[in-house]
Amino acid sequence: MRIYNYLTRIYKVLPFSLFIFIFLFLVPNLHANENDVDAEKKFDAGTTIMEHVVDAHEWHILTIGDKHVSIPLPIILLHENKLHVFSSSRFHHGESTYKGFAIHKKNGIKDEIIKVDENGERNENASFVDFSITKNVLTLFMSVIVLCWLLLSAARSYKKNGHGSPKGAARIVEPLLLFVRDDIIKPSIGPKYEKFLPYLLTLFFFILFNNLFGLIPFFPGGANLTGNISVTFVLAFFTLIITNVSGNKHYWKHVFNTPGVPWWLKFPLPLMPIVELVGLITKPVVLMIRLFANITAGHIITLGFISLIFILGEISVAVGYGVSVASIIFYIFMGLLELLVAFIQAYVFTLLSSIYIGMAVEEHPEEENSITEIH
Amino acid sequence: MDLVLPDVGLIFWMTLAFLILVFILGKFGWKPILGMLKKREDTIAEALNEANKTREEMKLLKADNELLLKQAKEERDSILSEARKISQKMYDEAKEKANQEADNIIQSAKEAIQFEKMKAMVDIKNTIAELSVDVAEKVIIQELKDKQTQTTYVNRLLEDIKLN
Numbered sequence: 156m157r158i159y160n161y162l163t164r165i166y167k168v169l170p171f172s173l174f175i176f177i178f179l180f181l182v183p184n185l186h187a188n189e190n191d192v193d194a195e196k197k198f199d200a201g202t203t204i205m206e207h208v209v210d211a212h213e214w215h216i217l218t219i220g221d222k223h224v225s226i227p228l229p230i231i232l233l234h235e236n237k238l239h240v241f242s243s244s245r246f247h248h249g250e251s252t253y254k255g256f257a258i259h260k261k262n263g264i265k266d267e268i269i270k271v272d273e274n275g276e277r278n279e280n281a282s283f284v285d286f287s288i289t290k291n292v293l294t295l296f297m298s299v300i301v302l303c304w305l306l307l308s309a310a311r312s313y314k315k316n317g318h319g320s321p322k323g324a325a326r327i328v329e330p331l332l333l334f335v336r337d338d339i340i341k342p343s344i345g346p347k348y349e350k351f352l353p354y355l356l357t358l359f360f361f362i363l364f365n366n367l368f369g370l371i372p373f374f375p376g377g378a379n380l381t382g383n384i385s386v387t388f389v390l391a392f393f394t395l396i397i398t399n400v401s402g403n404k405h406y407w408k409h410v411f412n413t414p415g416v417p418w419w420l421k422f423p424l425p426l427m428p429i430v431e432l433v434g435l436i437t438k439p440v441v442l443m444i445r446l447f448a449n450i451t452a453g454h455i456i457t458l459g460f461i462s463l464i465f466i467l468g469e470i471s472v473a474v475g476y477g478v479s480v481a482s483i484i485f486y487i488f489m490g491l492l493e494l495l496v497a498f499i500q501a502y503v504f505t506l507l508s509s510i511y512i513g514m515a516v517e518e519h520p521e522e523e524n525s526i527t528e529i530h
Numbered sequence: 531m532d533l534v535l536p537d538v539g540l541i542f543w544m545t546l547a548f549l550i551l552v553f554i555l556g557k558f559g560w561k562p563i564l565g566m567l568k569k570r571e572d573t574i575a576e577a578l579n580e581a582n583k584t585r586e587e588m589k590l591l592k593a594d595n596e597l598l599l600k601q602a603k604e605e606r607d608s609i610l611s612e613a614r615k616i617s618q619k620m621y622d623e624a625k626e627k628a629n630q631e632a633d634n635i636i637q638s639a640k641e642a643i644q645f646e647k648m649k650a651m652v653d654i655k656n657t658i659a660e661l662s663v664d665v666a667e668k669v670i671i672q673e674l675k676d677k678q679t680q681t682t683y684v685n686r687l688l689e690d691i692k693l694n
Contacts, residue, residue: 205532210537231539265532284538284539285538285539286543288543291540292543292544299547299550299551302551303551306555306560306563307554310558313563313567314562314566329563353552354552356560357548357551357556357560384533384534384535385537386540386544388541389541451533
């Protein structure tokens with residue numbers, strides 16, 4: 156019996172051990188290839204990590220020898236009221252120009268499209284807008300499709316199933332949905348919560364899904380979407396708009412004529428209104444930075460542990476092997492931590508958005524009564 | 531620094547995609563799901579309510595039953611005690627009647643005895659009188675020879691009778 160237990164325990168950790176073994180054999184090979192091809196080129200952990208974290212105009216999947224396996228993505232440029240649409244493969248990884256445009260790595264890290272003249276010199280004065288379907292935009296589209304599929308199939312299963320116990324996709328959706336609705340939105344907003352449910356639920360599911368999607372280390376995951384400042388900016392901006400559009404009389408009174416504050420803080424110098432208005436902007440800015448920083452930091456740390464293998468492998472292959480074990484263990488630990496962070500950040504963003512909206516729509520019956528009395 | 535600078539293109543696509551996502555999910559996802567959840571919650575609440583109501587009714591019914599049982603018991607007891615009382619009464623009455631009857635019988639018997647006694651006395655008196663007359667006759671027949679003695683004797687006799 157004891158032997159049987161021991162065997163089942165081994166069986167349980169087998170997938171994990173296999174994973175580690177695969178890495179042990181794979182990692183030195185990749186490393187060796189890099190060394191063979193370009194002995195001069197040293198492994199630059201900082202650049203590698205930052206390249207993974209920022210957006211890109213092609214989806215680099217892996218490198219075998221000096222061959223890059225990557226998916227070319229559509230480039231969409233709006234230049235002098237003309238739309239230029241072509242594949243990023245036209246640039247041949249930054250080696251050629253197309254239609255007077257070229258791609259280069261800004262500060263050696265981030266893809267940037269530039270306008271070049273006939274001599275191949277950069278034209279700094281050219282103004283154009285880059286609407287390309289980048290790695291993050293593609294991930295965004297995929298996540299929208301997957302989320303729609305997941306939730307619409309859940310909705311369909313509810314329609315088919317009536318109000319019985321949940322089936323299919325509804326089983327995944329329902330506990331999360333009930334948690335978000337009953338433990339985040341309802342207590343934060345109060346009785347008027349129903350109007351804000353579609354936005355807040357979409358927000359939670361979008362952030363959670365993309366946080367988790369970003370943890371998958373290979374295509375189609377791995378993009379750092381929720382760790383991108385543009386994405387978190389848009390989400391925080393929506394919260395800002397919704398909060399202030401739904402703000403009631405009391406909310407605006409609190410901003411412009413804060414009750415319980417001496418008059419000389421409001422007049423002649425409107426100190427309190429300025430502080431309140433700054434607070435109005437600070438809240439969503441903090442939301443934006445928190446999500447961006449948490450997810451990006453997670454990506455950087457996990458990539459750091461993997462990079463450690465290559466850095467030490469360059470010194471000695473044996474050390475690379477040795478460190479890989481510890482690195483993988485740390486990587487798994489960080490991965491599990493990131494799993495937690497993915498949930499926590501989706502929770503926090505939704506919770507704070509709900510609280511801000513709740514503060515804007517909160518009714519103050521006793522104060523309103525006193526106002527009407529004065530009138 | 532590139533990390534914290536927003537891209538116009540990504541902002542554009544993100545805004546568009548997120549708005550579309552909110553719209554599609556709001557219309558075809560959240561609405562039916564939340565509607566169905568609400569329906570289910572209502573059904574559960576209703577069922578719980580119904581159960582509570584039934585429980586209350588059961589309690590009431592049980593109380594009713596108990597009351598009924600109590601009433602029945604009380605009624606039975608009262609009937610029993612009534613019957614007991616009636617039977618007691620009847621017994622008492624019968625006893626009274628019997629006593630009275632017995633008294634009556636005794637009374638009439640006494641009266642009859644008195645009557646018979648009187649009758650017997652009268653008979654005895656008559657017999658005595660006859661005997662006396664007979665005696666007197668015999669005496670008279672025997673003693674009429676001596677006038678003096680006769681008179682004394684008759685007088686004495688008369689006195690005796692008077693004393694009776």
